[in-house]
Amino acid sequence: LSRYARWDYDKGRRETWHETVxxxxxxxxxxxxxxCGYVLTNGERVNIENAVKELQVMPSMRCLMTAGPxxxxxxxxxxxxxxxxxxxxxxxxxxxxxxxxxxxxxxSVEEAYTNMxxxxxxxxxxxxxxxxxxxxxxxxxxxxxxxxxxLYGGHIPKWDISKVRPAGAPLKTFGGRASGPDPLxxxxxxxxxxxxxxxxxxxxxxxxxxxxxxxxxxxxxGGVRRSALIxxxxxxxxxxxxxxxxxxxxxxxQRSLANNSVNYKEKPDVGTFMREWLSLYDSKSGxxxxxxxxxxxxxxxxxxxxxxxxxxxxIQRRVARDDFGTNPCSEIILRSREFCNLSEVxxxxxxxxxSIKDKVRIATIIGTFQxxxxxxxxxxxxxxxxxxxxRLLGVSLTGIMDCAITNGTKxxxxxxxxxxxxVAVETNKEYAEKLGINRAAAITCVKPSGTVSQLVDSxxxxxxxxxxxxxxxxxxxxxxxxxxxxxxxxFPNEPDINKPDHTTVFSFPAKSPKGxxxxxxxxxxxxxxxxxxxxxxxxxxxxxxxVSVKEEEWVNTAAWVYExxxxxxGISFLPFSDHSxxxxxxxxxxx
Numbered sequence: 001l002s003r004y005a006r007w008d009y010d011k012g013r014r015e016t017w018h019e020t021v022x023x024x025x026x027x028x029x030x031x032x033x034x035x036c037g038y039v040l041t042n043g044e045r046v047n048i049e050n051a052v053k054e055l056q057v058m059p060s061m062r063c064l065m066t067a068g069p070x071x072x073x074x075x076x077x078x079x080x081x082x083x084x085x086x087x088x089x090x091x092x093x094x095x096x097x098x099x100x101x102x103x104x105x106x107x108s109v110e111e112a113y114t115n116m117x118x119x120x121x122x123x124x125x126x127x128x129x130x131x132x133x134x135x136x137x138x139x140x141x142x143x144x145x146x147x148x149x150x151l152y153g154g155h156i157p158k159w160d161i162s163k164v165r166p167a168g169a170p171l172k173t174f175g176g177r178a179s180g181p182d183p184l185x186x187x188x189x190x191x192x193x194x195x196x197x198x199x200x201x202x203x204x205x206x207x208x209x210x211x212x213x214x215x216x217x218x219x220x221x222g223g224v225r226r227s228a229l230i231x232x233x234x235x236x237x238x239x240x241x242x243x244x245x246x247x248x249x250x251x252x253x254q255r256s257l258a259n260n261s262v263n264y265k266e267k268p269d270v271g272t273f274m275r276e277w278l279s280l281y282d283s284k285s286g287x288x289x290x291x292x293x294x295x296x297x298x299x300x301x302x303x304x305x306x307x308x309x310x311x312x313x314x315i316q317r318r319v320a321r322d323d324f325g326t327n328p329c330s331e332i333i334l335r336s337r338e339f340c341n342l343s344e345v346x347x348x349x350x351x352x353x354x355s356i357k358d359k360v361r362i363a364t365i366i367g368t369f370q371x372x373x374x375x376x377x378x379x380x381x382x383x384x385x386x387x388x389x390x391r392l393l394g395v396s397l398t399g400i401m402d403c404a405i406t407n408g409t410k411x412x413x414x415x416x417x418x419x420x421x422x423v424a425v426e427t428n429k430e431y432a433e434k435l436g437i438n439r440a441a442a443i444t445c446v447k448p449s450g451t452v453s454q455l456v457d458s459x460x461x462x463x464x465x466x467x468x469x470x471x472x473x474x475x476x477x478x479x480x481x482x483x484x485x486x487x488x489x490x491f492p493n494e495p496d497i498n499k500p501d502h503t504t505v506f507s508f509p510a511k512s513p514k515g516x517x518x519x520x521x522x523x524x525x526x527x528x529x530x531x532x533x534x535x536x537x538x539x540x541x542x543x544x545x546x547v548s549v550k551e552e553e554w555v556n557t558a559a560w561v562y563e564x565x566x567x568x569x570g571i572s573f574l575p576f577s578d579h580s581x582x583x584x585x586x587x588x589x590x591x
Contacts, residue, residue, distance in 0.1 A: 024059060089118060109231060122199055205239065216229050232326075265294055267294070286546070291326055337383045389441075442540040446544060473586075
């Protein structure tokens with residue numbers, strides 16, 4: 001709850017859960033009337049609000065965190081995820097701004113895009129030009145934009161950070177605590193150093209990648225949300241293939257901020273596929289992962305054959321593109337410079353098909369409301385145009401493995417998922433008309449739900465529970481008073497190995513419900529088979545899943561992936577045990 005409950009200065013305490021939810025609905029009641037002329041009736045509000053209070057449906061958790069003055073001031077902070085090609089020098093400062101608002105970023109450093117960046121001059125000269133950094137998100141983004149522009153002009157400026165509030169100062173509008181100026185200085189120095197190395201040529205994809213990763217490393221939103229990134233690169237880019245090989249965390253620790261994936265444009269030949277698969281296996285970190293741009297286009301083409309008008313002509317819901325990208329968890333299909341908001345159905349073990357349908361309807365209404373957030377103060381106009389054109393939703397299900405109806409052990413799972421998807425589509429159509437906006441170009445997905453599942457006590461997304469008994473780690477910013485209190489109270493903790501001076505890792509023992517399906521009950525094939533069913537029958541985007549692969553399963557898993565390559569996207573593969581992630585979020589333990 002500390003991620004979302006804001007400090008109430010009048011009451012001298014944090015909000016309760018009910019107060020947090022009420023703040024969210026107070027904001028949207030006012031926002032919908034102001035922007036769409038839509039009056040949310042008391043009956044509608046009570047029905048939807050109670051579903052959230054009772055942990056049956058969740059809105060965008062970014063909206064839940066920022067609803068109020070912060071979200072009204074900048075709508076970016078209401079979105080979960082985004083995607084941008086690094087094809088323009090403004091990509092860098094826009095990524096910084098998006099991350100500072102708490103939104104995850106997918107980005108591409110494919111050579112076709114980085115080649116569109118300017119050439120770095122043959123010489124960079126130190127000048128007396130001084131960048132004065134204002135104490136705000138806009139101030140930081142504008143300062144970074146100015147730095148990049150000056151570097152491309154051949155000038156190394158000075159910078160004045162005297163106006164930036166010190167580390168630990170309260171952020172009253174956005175919530176949380178300030179990080180102080182030091183992280184921005186680190187980013188500036190890193191960027192200058194990278195440009196010096198690139199004099200006389202364009203930035204290589206790995207260099208653009210590292211600048212974005214460093215940007216993410218210095219951003220901790222309000223002291224409570226770390227940055228999330230996915231980096232897409234070319235199949236033949238060896239520097240990106242081996243970006244996390246060897247002791248990379250000692251020299252290039254900023255690379256820990258991004259998950260790296262190949263953006264496949266076609267099905268590779270067997271030899272190429274096996275070389276990438278072996279590299280993924282050897283990494284023990286699931287990298288480079290597989291993002292299939294071709295699959296995204298095929299998936300959208302399929303979406304456009306699902307619905308006909310009164311004349312029997314297929315309705316084109318979405319324009320299929322060759323350059324689709326994705327968000328950090330790879331469940332959303334995105335244009336470059338586009339956002340997606342998420343909402344979520346919490347599936348319970350005692351749910352019926354009708355009760356799940358009721359939740360899907362509510363989650364879709366919430367998502368449609370959230371899609372009206374298109375006032376972006378700093379970003380280029382393309383962001384707003386894309387969001388208003390497509391109005392993307394990400395209606396997800398979590399707790400799938402907790403319920404026989406959704407985990408495939410009861411009834412006809414394909415028919416069930418089709419019916420649930422139809423509820424989402426029809427509900428969005430109904431409410432888009434009420435609000436006077438475009439219907440969503442795509443609606444349904446399955447997100448990983450690592451955080452929401454902890455809040456509502458469910459299995460995460462489409463995953464099984466980790467283990468009958470396990471340790472769940474949670475990271476906290478050292479400036480957060482809650483972090484200090486937990487240390488003083490003796491909660492098990494240790495410094496984060498990547499940011500020991502800034503972040504603490506707390507460990508909480510956890511127990512799965514009796515009889516719950518756990519990771520050890522699932523083969524890799526079972527996980528992939530269920531993923532495939534959801535990709536085909538429920539998702540208009542994609543299901544995101546991390547498949548735990550036992551040592552003896554790697555070869556057969558590779559064969560399955562290659563056979564189904566045209567559908568593959570949104571899947572990460574990790575060793576069932578012996579992975580390379582230190583201080584991993586889930587760790588086995590005994591009773």
